Amino acid sequence: xxxxxxxxxxxxxxxxxxxxxxxxxxxxxxxxxxxxxxxxxxxxxxxxxxxxxxxxxxxxxxxxxxxxxxxxxxxxxxxxxxxxxxxxxxxxxxxxxxxxxxxxxxxxxxxxxxxxxxxxxxxxxxxxxxxxxxxxxxxxxxxxxxxxxxxxxxxxxxxxxxxxxxxxxxxxxxxxxxxxxxxxxxxxxxxxxxxxxxxxxxxxxxxxxxxxxxxxxxxxxxxxxxxxxxxxxxxxxxxxxxxxxxxxxxxxxxxxxxxxxxxxxxxxxxxxxxxxxxxxxxxxxxxxxxxxxxxxxxxxxxxxxxxxxxxxxxxxxxxxxxxxxxxxxxxxxxxxxxxxxxxxxxxxxxxxxxxxxxxxxxxxxxxxxxxxxxxxxxxxxxxxxxxxxxxxxxxxxxxxxxxxxxxxxxxxxxxxxxxxxxxxxxxxxxxxxxxxxxxxxxxxxxxxxxxxxxxxxxxxxxxxxxxxxxxxxxxxxxxx
Numbered sequence: 001x002x003x004x005x006x007x008x009x010x011x012x013x014x015x016x017x018x019x020x021x022x023x024x025x026x027x028x029x030x031x032x033x034x035x036x037x038x039x040x041x042x043x044x045x046x047x048x049x050x051x052x053x054x055x056x057x058x059x060x061x062x063x064x065x066x067x068x069x070x071x072x073x074x075x076x077x078x079x080x081x082x083x084x085x086x087x088x089x090x091x092x093x094x095x096x097x098x099x100x101x102x103x104x105x106x107x108x109x110x111x112x113x114x115x116x117x118x119x120x121x122x123x124x125x126x127x128x129x130x131x132x133x134x135x136x137x138x139x140x141x142x143x144x145x146x147x148x149x150x151x152x153x154x155x156x157x158x159x160x161x162x163x164x165x166x167x168x169x170x171x172x173x174x175x176x177x178x179x180x181x182x183x184x185x186x187x188x189x190x191x192x193x194x195x196x197x198x199x200x201x202x203x204x205x206x207x208x209x210x211x212x213x214x215x216x217x218x219x220x221x222x223x224x225x226x227x228x229x230x231x232x233x234x235x236x237x238x239x240x241x242x243x244x245x246x247x248x249x250x251x252x253x254x255x256x257x258x259x260x261x262x263x264x265x266x267x268x269x270x271x272x273x274x275x276x277x278x279x280x281x282x283x284x285x286x287x288x289x290x291x292x293x294x295x296x297x298x299x300x301x302x303x304x305x306x307x308x309x310x311x312x313x314x315x316x317x318x319x320x321x322x323x324x325x326x327x328x329x330x331x332x333x334x335x336x337x338x339x340x341x342x343x344x345x346x347x348x349x350x351x352x353x354x355x356x357x358x359x360x361x362x363x364x365x366x367x368x369x370x371x372x373x374x375x376x377x378x379x380x381x382x383x384x385x386x387x388x389x390x391x392x393x394x395x396x397x398x399x400x401x402x403x404x405x406x407x408x409x410x411x412x413x414x415x416x417x418x419x420x421x422x423x424x425x426x427x428x429x430x431x432x433x434x435x436x437x438x439x440x441x442x443x444x445x446x447x448x449x450x451x452x453x454x455x456x457x458x459x460x461x462x463x464x465x466x467x468x469x470x471x472x473x474x475x476x477x478x479x480x
Contacts, residue, residue, distance in 0.1 A: 006316040009115040013106070016116040019124050019326050020102025022333060026128075027095035029337040030344035034378035035094070035135030040398050040417065041073065042090050043387040044406045048074065049081045056360035056391035062407050069210070070294065070403045072145075072176025073137040086388070097140045101127050104147025105311055111151040112272060118317040119270070122259060122325040123310040125252055125332050126241060129303030131296070133243040133336070133376050139300055142180020145173045150187045153204075163206040174210035178292060181210055183304055186283060190276030224290040233285055233298070240302035244339055246374040248331065255328060256310050263313040273312035280305035294403055343378050346467060350382065350447060353463040353470040354389050357443055361386075363394045364441035364473075365420040368430045368448025379467075382447050383420050394445075395437045396420040412440035422448075429453040444471040 007015070027033060047061040073093055080089040102124050109120040132140050149169060156162040174181035185207050193201040226232060242249050263269050284301040291297035317325070357363060365383020386392040395415040398404050408416065419437050422430045430446075433454035438444045444459060446452060447468050458474025 005318045007319045007322045009316070011319075012121075012316070012322060013110075013116045015322060015326055016106045016120050016124075017103070019121060019329055020099055020106060022330065023098035023102045023124065023127050024095040025333050025337040026340045027091060030340035032344045032347050033091060033094050033135075034340040034343045034347070035133060035137075036376060036378050036380045037135030037137070037398075038090070038094065038381070039384035039388065040381040040396060041135065041137055042087065043384040043394075043397060044404075045074070045077045045081060045090055046086055046388050047406050048077065049086060054391055057387070059360065060362075060391075060393035060409055060411070061387070062409060063405055064407065065405065067175075068403065068405075069174045069176075069178030069181065069292070070138050071405065072141040072180075074405060075175070076141075093141075094135075094137065097137065097144060098127050098132060100144035101140065101147065104144045104151070105307070107151035108147055108154075108273075108311060111154045112270065113314060115316065117313075118315045118322060118325055119273075119311045119313040121322060122256065122313060122328065123307045125325075125328040126256065126303050126307035126310060127329075128241075128243060128332055128336055129300070129307075130239065130242050130376065131300040131303065136177075136296075136300060138177040139179050142173050142176035143183055143304060145176060146180050146184035146187065149173060149184045150191065153188050154191065166206040167209045170207040171210050178210075179294070179297060179300060181207075182283070183280065183301070186279040187273075187276040187308065190274075190279050191272045194271040194275050223288045223292075225288045226290070232289065236284065236296075236299040236302050239299075240306060242374065242376065244336055244375050248335070249374070252328065252332060253306055256306050260309045260313060263315060268313055268315045270312045270314040273308055277305050277309040277312055280308060292403060339375075340378075347379070347382065349465045350379075350468040351385055351389065352465050353445065353468055354386060356463045356470055357386060357390045357392060357445075359391050361390065361392045361443055362441040363390075363392045363443045363445050364415075364435065364437035365394050365396045366422055366430065366432060366435050366437070366444060366446045366448075367396070367420050368422050368424050368446070368450050371423055371425045379447050380421060381417070383445055386445065394420075395441075412437070415440060424448075424450060432456060432459075438473055441473055444473055445469075446471070 047057055048063045051057045051061055051063050076093050077089055105120040105123045106116050109116055170181060173184050185204060188204040188207055189201045192203045240253050280301050284298045284305060287298040289296060289298055363386040367380050369377055381396045383394045383396040386394045393411060397416055399406060399408050399416045415437055424430050429450050430448060430452050431454050432452045433456055438456050444456060449467055455471060456473060459471040461469060462472050463470040
């Protein structure tokens with residue numbers, strides 16, 4: 001029975017749906033998505049779609065399909081890219097991911113409780129996580145599918161064929177991204193544990209089918225915890241929702257934790273999700289930073305843990321509380337959308353220098369990154385637009401392990417991410433005279449607000465725009 005002052009279930013449902021759609025606002029406000037990794041993904045998609053028909057691309061890149069746990073958006077681009085075009089399809093997929101995540105939260109709560117309430121509305125405030133803002137497209141897509149998978153698992157309770165259905169479903173989530181599959185296992189395991197302890201958790205065995213290709217090496221890559229482990233682990237929780245502005249990014253996790261604490265004090269935490277949230281917290285603390293070729297294997301789980309913890313709040317809240325929870329998401333999303341709008345305009349101006357780059361050139365990208373900023377930089381992979389727009393070889397791509405489907409041809413050693421990043425201490429200026437990737441390039445494309453203190457010997461300025469410059473290099477190394 002709903003409390004007399006609670007928001008009516010129908011109104012709460014539509015509030016949640018509208019809020020889920022609003023999660024795509026940053027994509028609506030920006031002509032070019034401002035996720036840091038987006039240009040690198042876009043370049044890979046271009047090679048996938050056009051590499052065989054574009055001789056300039058073919059001389060520098062090759063794309064190999066192989067089974068692995070990091071190919072969700074690539075598969076969608078294979079279906080949509082030729083129909084819609086490269087950039088519209090990538091933009092549509094990017095905008096759909098946060099919306100699907102929000103709808104997945106609604107699906108879980110409606111399946112568990114028969115309504116959308118405070119849990120799903122408040123959880124949407126954590127959808128715009130560092131992983132989404134950085135552009136971890138495959139992981140974020142797999143997270144959305146994991147939520148729908150949890151809802152489906154609960155919905156098909158006592159159906160004998162559920163196990164048969166979820167063996168391929170788990171593989172589909174794993175194909176999107178291995179970490180999303182791990183989230184699905186933790187959520188379903190927590191749900192079953194809450195009902196039957198460790199013996200009950202064994203019911204999630206159909207989800208473990210993807211463990212076999214992982215054990216056989218299909219995940220690829222290695223494992224690394226890095227240095228300063230305790231400080232790092234503390235940092236990923238302090239920065240659990242780091243995106244744009246330190247104050248709201250720090251306050252929002254506290255709001256979610258306080259809301260969950262108050263809900264727990266009044267018996268309004270749903271243990272069927274609470275155990276999953278705890279499992280995700282433990283996973284973020286125990287997992288290494290680098291796993292199977294991917295970075296931030298642990299960090300990407302902190303926002304998910306907060307999201308699931310908020311979703312565990314079981315309360316058909318009053319209208320005012322529901323609207324305040326919706327406001328928390330809008331306060332999160334609208335500033336990101338406005339920031340994207342300005343950054344996209346700046347990026348469009350930067351890209352004008354590419355008009356001066358001959359098709360098929362070798363472009364050494366140099367991106368100045370301020371030391372330890374709070375706001376995530378959207379420009380770290382901007383040099384990849386040289387591959388997208390001019391079929392050029394550039395050094396900002398993700399390559400070098402089995403997690404990546406694209407490989408470079410004829411590139412100098414180390415001519416890949418993160419060779420484009422120049423970390424500049426506060427008050428300093430980048431030194432381009434000793435920028436190693438320039439030794440094997442025709443052009444140097446500098447991106448940064450700071451004026452360089454030096455340039456490579458013999459370099460000639462070709463074009464300039466706010467925040468960027470293009471230099472023609474002297475005596476480039478011969479192509480391999």
